[in-house]
Amino acid sequence: MNDIFDVVVVGAGPAGCAVAARLADARPDLAVALLETGPGSHPHVVHAPFGIAATVPRPSERNYAYRTVPQAELGGRQGYQPRGRGVGGSSLINAMVYVRGQREDYDGWATAGCTGWGWDDVLPCFRRSENNERGGDALHGVGGPLNVADPVDPSPFSGLFVRAAVEAGFPENRDFNGPVQEGVGLYQVFEKNGERWNAARAYLENGTRPNLAVIADTQALRLVFEGRRARGMIVAGAGGERLIGARREVVLSAGAFGSPQLLMASGVGPGEHLRDLGIEVLHDAPEVGGNLQDHLDYCVARLASSRDLIGVTPGFAIQFFGALQRYKKERRGLLTSNISEAGGFLKSRPDLDRPDLQLHFCISPVDDHGRKRHYARGFSVHVCGLRPESRGTVRLAGPDAHVAPLIDPRYLSAPEDLETLLRGVRLVHRILAAPSISRIPAKPLYDTSRESDETLRELIRARADTIYHPVGTCRMGADARSVVDPQLRVRGLEGLRVADASVMPSIVSGNTQAPSAMIGEKAADLMLAGI
Structure with a gap:
């Protein structure tokens, strides 16, 4: 294989797949390489949406399953950070929820100096990337690589949750990416014909590109520089270490943990x-x-x-076997479920001008990322604060990029984050007290509405953990201290960009797959304008 390319993209998650495919399509004369540590092909458990129940809870060939350093405000616990490993990145194992965030998120980036990243600037990238099965309009696209669909066969319990939330006084919302995000409803998901439509299937299986080399099972170790210009990556694969050279640019798309790790390992x-x-x-x-x-x-x-609920029981095992046969024949039924079928965006206080909480309703008692088994069916409502004030770090555990980085989110280091979550839990209790759900006989696992605020604070410290949206570790900005400029170029160096969720100056108000793909789309535009 020729190991010299025009552009080398490191990391085949949603952003990396987007930037590599768009560059290769727009410029057939450019030789593009897309490097990925994990495998390039995937088993049925990855393609079936329900496979998330098997892929997220434990380390595997397709899940890094990182741990954080002990978190002082969580009682010294180590958090769990599952991240996708393979061509497709975390879109191989996530819940496939299609949410862009709020207009104000992106306008805030622009106001902070990230020229060209306001809502009106990024909306065309979102629309271009999207094929919404409901059809196109001013906010939605058709014909794009990322297939967006309504749940194929949602559980009746997801509908019960939505009705209960409406009974509790919250508006129903049938499109969280429409004019208004606030409300409750069923999520749209990255699925096609009942299968997970991960970023690799979306961007890389769409046509033949002789100028794009996807190099899987290859670990990026460190950047190679000629003076201050990036000239490629030292990688390790089946044949040992070698150089993958870049005539024009290297793009790091290894995510909020991997991109800063590679930069630091490279000096x-x-x-x-x-x-x-x-x-x-x-x-x-x-x-x-x-x-x-x-x-x-x-x-x-x-x-x-x-x-209509999921759990580790003999009855469910029998039910699952029947559902598996149906999925094989029809691509319908339980195995088309992402488990987190419904949710919503709420205000923790009535005086807020936009939602600061997100709910994920799961048709299973997803306790500790599904790692703690209760041998019973059930359901769960997850609540997170959308705009945390806490800030953490990623650092190297050693000079070798093979070693997992030290991840320290410093959860709840900003006291207001705890109070926002507390108010969110109270809202969840209010929904669960509504008639549509409260009439269902159910046993609380840890908390009820009768707990005092102080007891709930202690429960949050004892049990809260990530909902899988780390961002911000290669911050974009107009100031000299920012890691990348608004063109995504690494400051102080040449021929090097970062394009993934790590460049977000502030976290978006929702799930991060769609915004990460948007960043890849935008990166391709920026690069094509200068090549």
Whole structure:
């Protein structure tokens, strides 16, 4: 294989797949390489939406299953951080929820100096990436690679949750990506014909590209520089270490953990930290690996015996076998479910001008990421604060990029984040007290509405963890301390960009797959304008 390319993209998640495919399509004369640590093909458990129940809870070939450092405000617990590993990235194992966030998120980026990243600037990228099965309009696209669909066969319990929330006084919303985000309803998902439509299927299976090489099972170790210009990556694969060269640019799309890790392993980052590890400092960039933001989630779980719910029981095992046969024949039924079929966006206080909470309703008692089994059916309502004030870091555990980074979200280090979650849990209790759900016999696992505020705070500290949206560790900005400029170019270096969720200056108000793909689309536009 020719190991010299015009552009080398590192990381085949939603952003990396988008930027590599768009560049290759627009410029057939460019040789593009897309590097990925994990495998390039995937088994049926990945393609079936219900497979999330098997892929998220444990480490595997397709799940890094990182842990955080002990979290002081969570009682010293280590958090769990599942991240996708393979061509498709975290879109291989996530809940496939299609949410863009709020207009104000992106306008806030622009106001902070990220010219070209306001809502009106990024909306065309969202629409271009989308094929919404409901059809196109001013806010939605058709014909794009990311297929967006309504749930094929949602559980009746998801409808019960929506009705209960309406009874509790919250508006129903049939499109969280429409003019208004606030309300409750069923989520649209990245599915096609009952199958998970991950980023690789969306962007890489769409046509033949002789100028695009997808190089899987290959670990990126460190960048290679000629002076201050990036010239490629040292990688490790089946044949040992080698150089993948880049004539024009290298694009890091390895995610909020992987992109800062690769920069620091290459001598780009906080100088003192790198010197402590014996890494020669090429460029002292203090904010690399800083500004880590994530959505901290608390789960209100109930055990109930309905056949419309999921759990580890003999009866469900029999039911699952029948559902598997139906899925094989029709691509319908239980295995088309992402488990988190419904949810909503609510205000924790009536004086707020936009929602600051997100709910995910699951047709299973998803306790501790599904790692804790209760041998019963049930349901759960997850609540997270959308705009946390807490900021954390990603640091190297050692100079070798094979070693997992030190992830420290510093959850609840900003006291207001705890109070926002507390108010969110109270709203969930209000919904569960509404007639449509309260009439269902159910056993609380940990909490009820009778708990005092202080007891709920302690339960949050004891049980809250990520809902899988880490961002911000290669912050974009107009100031000299930002890691990348609004063109996504790494400051102080040449021929190097970052394009993934790590560039977000502030976290978006929702799930991160669609915004990550948008960043890849936008990166391709920026690069094509300058190549």
